[in-house]
Amino acid sequence: MAHRWTNDLTQADITPKPVYLNRRQILAGTVGLGAIGFAGGAHANTLEPNTLEEITTYNNFYEFGTGKSDPAQNAHKLVTSPWSIKVDGMVDNPGEYSLADLLDGLPVEDRIYRFRCVEAWSMVIPWNGIELADILNKVGVQSRAKYVAFETVVQPENMIGVQRRVLDFPYVEGLRLDEAMHPLTIMATGIYGEPIANQNGAPIRLVVPWKYGFKSIKSIVRITLTDQEPPTSWNKANAREYGFYSNVNPNVDHPRWSQATERRIGGGLFAPRIDTLLFNGYEKEVADLYTGQDLTVDI
Amino acid sequence: MTLSQSINSALRTVPAWTIYIVCAVWTAWLFYLALTGGLGVEPINALEREYGELGLQLLVLGLLVTPLRKWTGVNLLKFRRAIGVSAFFLVLAHFSVWAVLDVQSLERVWTEIVKRPYVTVGMASFVLMIPLALTSNNLSVRKLGSAIWRKLHKLTYPIAVLGAVHYLWLARGFQWEPIIYLAIILGLLVARMKWNRARAMA
Numbered sequence: 001m002a003h004r005w006t007n008d009l010t011q012a013d014i015t016p017k018p019v020y021l022n023r024r025q026i027l028a029g030t031v032g033l034g035a036i037g038f039a040g041g042a043h044a045n046t047l048e049p050n051t052l053e054e055i056t057t058y059n060n061f062y063e064f065g066t067g068k069s070d071p072a073q074n075a076h077k078l079v080t081s082p083w084s085i086k087v088d089g090m091v092d093n094p095g096e097y098s099l100a101d102l103l104d105g106l107p108v109e110d111r112i113y114r115f116r117c118v119e120a121w122s123m124v125i126p127w128n129g130i131e132l133a134d135i136l137n138k139v140g141v142q143s144r145a146k147y148v149a150f151e152t153v154v155q156p157e158n159m160i161g162v163q164r165r166v167l168d169f170p171y172v173e174g175l176r177l178d179e180a181m182h183p184l185t186i187m188a189t190g191i192y193g194e195p196i197a198n199q200n201g202a203p204i205r206l207v208v209p210w211k212y213g214f215k216s217i218k219s220i221v222r223i224t225l226t227d228q229e230p231p232t233s234w235n236k237a238n239a240r241e242y243g244f245y246s247n248v249n250p251n252v253d254h255p256r257w258s259q260a261t262e263r264r265i266g267g268g269l270f271a272p273r274i275d276t277l278l279f280n281g282y283e284k285e286v287a288d289l290y291t292g293q294d295l296t297v298d299i
Numbered sequence: 300m301t302l303s304q305s306i307n308s309a310l311r312t313v314p315a316w317t318i319y320i321v322c323a324v325w326t327a328w329l330f331y332l333a334l335t336g337g338l339g340v341e342p343i344n345a346l347e348r349e350y351g352e353l354g355l356q357l358l359v360l361g362l363l364v365t366p367l368r369k370w371t372g373v374n375l376l377k378f379r380r381a382i383g384v385s386a387f388f389l390v391l392a393h394f395s396v397w398a399v400l401d402v403q404s405l406e407r408v409w410t411e412i413v414k415r416p417y418v419t420v421g422m423a424s425f426v427l428m429i430p431l432a433l434t435s436n437n438l439s440v441r442k443l444g445s446a447i448w449r450k451l452h453k454l455t456y457p458i459a460v461l462g463a464v465h466y467l468w469l470a471r472g473f474q475w476e477p478i479i480y481l482a483i484i485l486g487l488l489v490a491r492m493k494w495n496r497a498r499a500m501a
Contacts, residue, residue, distance in 0.1 A: 068339065256469065
């Protein structure tokens, strides 16, 4: 079905390709006035997406190294074709689906989302993707299921970080079923209308815009419906620092750093800090999911 | 002539201030790269890390001077002051980038120092470096007397340990680099204690 949720941001806010490729030049004032008028069409209260260069060169994907530029350097080794996803657990139609089969007939949508990393930096990313709810409905979620678990591919010979055992791989993540079914939650297959780059989680990744970025697990090969809260990688590595929910919350600090502010990537050496928003600015859409929960406890 | 002797005679032609020039140029070059996109799309954190790691490397190099002479005969003693003072300036640059460009407000700087243990530890390391930097001159050696001066400058060890702990504490997940720095520093500390005990017993 899809179209349950509509962006405040519209198609007109998606920066046209020639403009995003050239934003640096625009900032430097070397592109014609017409292009500036076009790019400047975004209102003050809308978000200007980051450039493709920014989105594809500053990443956390520990399977390819812990440095921010490591994934861009190393992720070309990831083999993404053929790609299949195992769907199991409490579903009516379990099985090993090819990516094409799993997504066949489901609408791809454009979603411009804020993306907030737990490390207190952020971007704005124009995703293309399918609502996770559509996929889950297609495979048929059984009524006993309460959670969805996800798993990232492991290709040890292609993934330098896996060899170094930075985390307990495979990387795993999970959502409560109502979070997974929320219309904001998508499985992204593209950015700026292009197939998603390997370092961004090709060929398919989760995007949950109101949670810290590490919840949006990349390069997914398994989706499991379960009635137990599934283990999640960063929680396993350090439960005190990373909770199962990990909703963006400026009022609850990470034990080692403040979450009250963030730095938007792309502002250069003198980029100002900006205030972090509760639920990353999606409070209106998702706050209801957590009625009755103490968000300082359920981190 | 042995290898260490030829290295030593080559080093004799290099003035100690070369260290200052190299470090100053390197610091400025990194700043230029950060300004012009050479350190990637998020230059603030990148520059902070570059300066911090370089400061830690210089501290380790300073600690290595004596063991290197004992183990290999290579003598870097005349460079040690310049290495130590340069380490201080790199850590100062690291602190400045953090405070001014990263945290961006005096109030938050204070909060971070008090509230975040890894910042507290890094700050302690930096503060302990100040008296050493201020007394890294011949006048101070004479005024304090050699014995007191040497005792004071043994602070280099806790400074380096705190610096490495600071690095280890801010890493996410299991990462080798900070562990290696800490292991080297602790190894050098143990070697130094063994020599001192041997000398005390002799």
